[in-house]
Amino acid sequence: MRELGIAEWLLSLVLPADRAASVVGDFAEEADERGLVWFWLCVLRTVGSRVWSDLVESPFYLGGVVLRGYFLSGLGTLCCFVGFAVAMAPIFIATAWLEHEKVLTTSFAKEAVEFLTAVIGTAAMAVAAFQTGRWIAQRAPRREMTACVMMCAAWPLMFNYPSIGYWFPGNLIVCLSLVYVSLFAGAWRVRRGAAC
Amino acid sequence: MSDALVLGEFEHVVLLAILRLGDRAYGVTIRNEIQERTRREPAPGALYTTLDRLEDKGLLTSSLGDPTPQRGGRAKRYVRVSAAGMEAVEHARRCYLRLWEGLPFPGVAHA
Numbered sequence: 001m002r003e004l005g006i007a008e009w010l011l012s013l014v015l016p017a018d019r020a021a022s023v024v025g026d027f028a029e030e031a032d033e034r035g036l037v038w039f040w041l042c043v044l045r046t047v048g049s050r051v052w053s054d055l056v057e058s059p060f061y062l063g064g065v066v067l068r069g070y071f072l073s074g075l076g077t078l079c080c081f082v083g084f085a086v087a088m089a090p091i092f093i094a095t096a097w098l099e100h101e102k103v104l105t106t107s108f109a110k111e112a113v114e115f116l117t118a119v120i121g122t123a124a125m126a127v128a129a130f131q132t133g134r135w136i137a138q139r140a141p142r143r144e145m146t147a148c149v150m151m152c153a154a155w156p157l158m159f160n161y162p163s164i165g166y167w168f169p170g171n172l173i174v175c176l177s178l179v180y181v182s183l184f185a186g187a188w189r190v191r192r193g194a195a196c
Numbered sequence: 197m198s199d200a201l202v203l204g205e206f207e208h209v210v211l212l213a214i215l216r217l218g219d220r221a222y223g224v225t226i227r228n229e230i231q232e233r234t235r236r237e238p239a240p241g242a243l244y245t246t247l248d249r250l251e252d253k254g255l256l257t258s259s260l261g262d263p264t265p266q267r268g269g270r271a272k273r274y275v276r277v278s279a280a281g282m283e284a285v286e287h288a289r290r291c292y293l294r295l296w297e298g299l300p301f302p303g304v305a306h307a
Contacts, residue, residue: 004268004270008270015244015248018260018271018273019244019248019273021270021271022222022223022260022270022271022272022273023223023244023273024268024270025263025264025267025268025269025270025271025272026222026223026224026240026267026272027240028266028267028268028270029224029266029267030224042240042241045239045240045241046240046241046244046245047241048241049239049240049241049242049244049245050241050244050245053245053249
């Protein structure tokens, strides 16, 4: 069944792979009698319970990891942004030159620069989030997903800063989604590497 | 007294259910045993978190059984109470007995 694979993957985010498989097997055994809704409720409640349990058992340690991860992601974003901006400098210069030569209208050039800045900013955040996910997974093994969930909950606060919000006009949802996926992907990669 | 030997109420219930089940103890049977004996259905998340915690404390050991088609090819994780687990259950029993000793409960017959 396809849903068993998805459920196992979901549980393996918070449990070791062999335990996730046996838990899904337990739910599958009873799902014939109790139904698919019961099956998925059990999966989601088990994930939630595990995240909560990790949080309650070591709130200060995980809080520390999240705070350092938050700082690291900010610093990484800045470095990536500067790096990407330098790499794309020829495009900015070419746009300015074409505008000066009246090949491009001023409004088009302005829009192009804004678009490029938003793309660079989003890419920088995604790369930094991926690396932060990897860093978190190394610092909090077996509890990395809980730390990532905590981090995701805190991340929107970052967009309260107008200077950062300026880079992502109208694309906050897209940007946050990308950042979240990158963060979990980074943590997942380390976890998978450790399991192999 | 080691902290690992101090059991929470649900940990105590889970260990007793595993002891009752013997070699047949795994997620589904433990949940059913608890439901049958205590008339309450444990939340699946709480049960598996408790089993993991008990194993981390060294009060349980686990081993994988054979995969079955009924379970989508996933193996059962059988659990057994370790020597430290037995000691913890015995300690909890003694504590409860001391608390019950001499307690007057009108209309309730003591075992």
